[in-house]
Amino acid sequence: MDLKLSKEYEDFRQEVRDFCEKSKDQMPGPREIGASDPKRQAWQKLLIEHGYTARTIPKEYGGYGAEPDVLKSRIISEAFTETKTLGGLSNQGISMFVPTLLELGTEEQKKRWIKPTLEGTHVWCQGYSEPNSGSDLASLQTKAHVEDGMFVINGQKIWTSGAHESDMMFCLVRTEPDAPKHKGISYLFFETDNPGIDRRLLPNMTGAASFNEVFFTDAKVPMDQIVGERGDGWNVCNATLKHERGMLGDPNAAGTRLKTIIDMMHEETLDGQRLIDNPVYRDRLVQLQAEATAMQYHGLRLLTASIKKENPGLSRLIVKLQGCELNHQIASFAVDLLGELGVLYGQTPLVRNNGTWQFSYMYDLGLIIGGGTAQIQKNIISEHGLGMPREPKVGQPKPAIPA
Amino acid sequence: MDLKLSKEYEDFRQEVRDFCEKSKDQMPGPREIGASDPKRQAWQKLLIEHGYTARTIPKEYGGYGAEPDVLKSRIISEAFTETKTLGGLSNQGISMFVPTLLELGTEEQKKRWIKPTLEGTHVWCQGYSEPNSGSDLASLQTKAHVEDGMFVINGQKIWTSGAHESDMMFCLVRTEPDAPKHKGISYLFFETDNPGIDRRLLPNMTGAASFNEVFFTDAKVPMDQIVGERGDGWNVCNATLKHERGMLGDPNAAGTRLKTIIDMMHEETLDGQRLIDNPVYRDRLVQLQAEATAMQYHGLRLLTASIKKENPGLSRLIVKLQGCELNHQIASFAVDLLGELGVLYGQTPLVRNNGTWQFSYMYDLGLIIGGGTAQIQKNIISEHGLGMPREPKVGQPKPAIPA
């Protein structure tokens, strides 16, 4: 047990901090952060050169080529956060498609697609979920048949984050309709401005829109834009999902939110009393603090396991459930603290922080639901973490398909 | 909407109160409350004569013979509580066996058994649950075969409340082993001191013991000590369960408990501050108060439905779940209020109220589990109250038995 960093890492932290400080002038401004902005792309190249993003991607594909070192990755992330420095581009191309290609793509695919993805020339979105296939993803029905040497896609995707800002998409489609459920799926990728692809923003309850519905009507995709074999898309996608689950949120995020709330409690008053002096709110604050502290050190425990290449088992499985719930509770507390001011929203007089707490209160509920609902998380924890039986399959109206 | 009683009922309340006041000297003392105590039995007879117990049981079977009037029943119960008058005997013979006999017994059985049960000559316990048949009662395995014109019982019951103080038992046993699960059960009754019946107290976590295990080894029962037909016991028992569910708890009970707690909060101090002045405890108290008030008026709503012979549907189904949980929360609050004093238990220095809050904290958890666990209650609410599907039957290791 040692919370201090060794000299190597302390030095590394200093190096990153120094970089952040001295490169501030090259950093894109708030209106230059689009992936296609030249200043943004130059910044991205600079970060790759220093190994502050795309750090472990091999050099020949446009990355920095370092050995994986989760502690250094964490140090980079923390130093960028604390110095308010803009980090590397993030989209599902970089976080999911690139790792998938590295694992299962052909050499040609890697050479062709990874570098421009890392550099922001291509921005990707992910087409997995469908209106009737959410928790039960493998039941997806978007189809592709082959015609004139092309895949021809018909169907609909939903929850496609960022599709409106992406030029590329990777996607699961059913190419072998007669095969068993999990064996008829292929993993294709293609340009989003193909004829026959219609992207529509799907606003959420916060009023913002980051999701899309994507409709396919005879959209054509070259036969070589597939990762893995035809019918093997479920396995390819699970390799990718593994990477998604591999991403840990910032374990200090809840603590940072609470610090903001504590500041607010010192500033805001109710009937002339500072909120920080209200014993009931103090009690609720300290409850959340304790839980945030537990999650923070839980994050360090997972980080350590990751450094030591140990499998943390159940400990990793609980992070989404507990983390999202805690964030939701924190936002809920902030709204309650503000009372009537807490329901103000958008650009409006007296609103605090543009209604960010109300936004979080709703958005965090979306996160509780998205990426595996709380109920699915509890299934996973009990089944994979505690060894309890899987949900029985019952009441199938169709003859059973071997899964 | 009218919370006032009409003159008829106000008069009735006065009459009951008067009775309570003027009959105090005939009331048994704390050591004379056993059902077999002559003073207790005389008191019981007096109550029956006045219609303050066994009120709606026909005269010819030893009751008072009044028409059912739930409001009068409630008035009796309230007047007895407020004047601290000992009410009628209560055991599962009176609350469950007698109503069952009235509904499904033979004339001879009614004549023979009801009056002595009402008068306390016979005290009954109920043998339904078995170690492996709790939530799934119909799977019970205690068997009776016929030999020399007698039923001969072998097997084991559990959770038999008050068996150690009962001379009679009514019981579900499997008499037709080859019939489908629900159709092989019979409803028998017999003396508990029969040879071959072994009652053992089963202490619970509170340290008290009110449950028993009952073991049967070739226990013999005359063939006519059966209610309903052979194999029809499941239906007979459900008629009885209906009566059990029909009993509503005192809706004011939670409020009464809270009043005791409020008194305690005025008396007890922590670091010299009265607990009633602690804002965090005040907040928790008022939360519980609001919920108790909701349940209190919910009780009045159900009472009204009962008076009007309307089916309250979902409203009745939630009472056990919410009521038990509320009581448990109240006890938990009281223990927390007392802090270290709250863990004292039994006859010991400084203990408050003999540790009654700690007792309730545990006992109420038992009530959450007993008589249909909280999980079973939620199944019932969703299925019968909200029209959601029943639990699917899956993974049966044996060939399916038509249920």
Next chain:
Amino acid sequence: MEFCLSEEQKLLQDSVGGYLASVSTVEKIRETATGDEAMSKEIFDGLTELGVNSVLIPEEHGGMGMSLLDAALIQEMIGRHAAPVPYLANAGMAVVGLNEAGTAEQKEVLFPKIATGEARIGIAMSERTGAREDAKVTLEGGTLNGRSLFALDTGSATDFIVCDNEGGLHLVKADAAGLEITAMGTIDNTRSVGELKFSGTPAQPLSSENEKGLAASKMLAAGRVLAAADTLGAAQMMIEKAVAYSLERKQFNRIIGSYQAVKHMCAEMAAGLDPCHSLLWYAAYAADAIPEEAELASMHAKSHISEIGTMCARKSTEVHGGIGFTEVLGLHFWFKRIGFNRQLLGGPTSIRAEAAKLQFG
């Protein structure tokens, strides 16, 4: 003893509910919420025709002279259908205030106008439930000064009842000199709120019987009962929507309503909310029949139903899954309505502190 709704009350609820079911559709709500005014004139007029504005107005003034319970049942339907109309402040609190403290003349002038919808009264008294930013309104020489945040139903108001820092009530014209009204945007675009700034604003006092703030307290209690009723209706609808959706939506070849996790979420919502009906009935009934219990009852109803409503809003959204988080089904209008009501006229923590003070000093 009869603790249930009368046949007339059930009819009233059915008729208001039936009307709102037909007009306050998701499309209508969406249209209103994204428009400039947080109010549908069409629905307001339709409800006015049904007479809902005059429920609490005494018969001698041409109203129906009904009880707060009746108004609460109407409000419950308004919440149930997330109807974008002013009611709580205008037909509820304002009429209670005028009944309690208005002069004969004030009643004579305003009641008929409220009944026909010609007058719409906003209420500025949120400081009485806890002042933010040290806001307050003071009376000096017959005019008002200061400010009141979060005044209710400001958008369409023709007049306001304003509560000063001593609990005195005042009628102020919406177009009075020295009155500045600033609209505030909230998560819930089906009701309007705003900030009122007073600088030497002429005001007409409600009669002096009101010296100790008793009328203000009664208005506040009525407002809380109505806010609770609104949440009750909205939460009830969210449960029904969740159950209905769960019986349609399939995953893994099963309707999701057959999963125990989903069933239990629905059961928990229903078990929590069902007794809230009784709590609300009691609180509303007490306002008329058991005055000594009315204030505490209104606090219990508002705080408890807010908590249960919040739980239902969350769980219903969860049962709906991703689609519940979008704007597609419009479920979020109910979610936000419950969130808005929760903070209105005092959040649960503040109200519980008040309730404790009322009982234990």
Next chain:
Amino acid sequence: MEFCLSEEQKLLQDSVGGYLASVSTVEKIRETATGDEAMSKEIFDGLTELGVNSVLIPEEHGGMGMSLLDAALIQEMIGRHAAPVPYLANAGMAVVGLNEAGTAEQKEVLFPKIATGEARIGIAMSERTGAREDAKVTLEGGTLNGRSLFALDTGSATDFIVCDNEGGLHLVKADAAGLEITAMGTIDNTRSVGELKFSGTPAQPLSSENEKGLAASKMLAAGRVLAAADTLGAAQMMIEKAVAYSLERKQFNRIIGSYQAVKHMCAEMAAGLDPCHSLLWYAAYAADAIPEEAELASMHAKSHISEIGTMCARKSTEVHGGIGFTEVLGLHFWFKRIGFNRQLLGGPTSIRAEAAKLQFG
């Protein structure tokens, strides 16, 4: 940076846990809990032989000179097996107090005796976490007067460390003149507590470095970490018992562990408790390595782990159904242990108020 247990720490836990698994059986616990002393001499002696009492004793005094984290890991195992032995006060708080404030002579005399189990130190300082009945202990002319409720490990104590109303610490012999010890019965008969009454009781002060109550605060923080560890171990065991039982018990021809409701109860327990390990490690580690964070961390650990532990105690009992409510399986020993720890050295509400005061004044 390495936030995990060392190999040595894992070995330590395995060896203590393995020993306790073999001796602290349900039968043994039951036998002890129904006996007169809330302590099994056999287990205490066995643990003493394993050296657990000397974990915190410095090496120069013949101890192991290990950290509070090591002691917490041992206490976790003691809680895990609901072992009826004194540890928290005797080998934990007392050694911390002596280390902080004891004179060279006091250490020289007591440490070897604690290590061998010859001395067993009880702790009387519950007033420091909130005084009931206005109890307090005052120092007058070198003797103690007053009373202290809920002193820990009184039953087998040979000596006490007593905290006076100014935070001063004093050694008192269990057989001192003017000391009256009254045993108290609690729900948890695996640890002993009692009331101490002092009337002119001779006492030996711990050294004067302790004037501002710093040593007392450190003892308290250590005691809270250890109480949290005990609950953590007990709750972890309750989860494991629940899962195991759910995989055995069948109803409706299915093991109950296949029902989603049961699975989710188990998942909720595990998800709540798992991060508590990290919280405990941090709080214990901070005591030695990050003193400026140690006090707050101990409060977070004690209050949060108490809340989660209480939840686990309840849900595990529910998963066990009726049999969990009986004494048959002995599950209630763990339930009660968690309930006892919850109130020990300050209940969650009191501790959170303290934590807020520490941070925000």
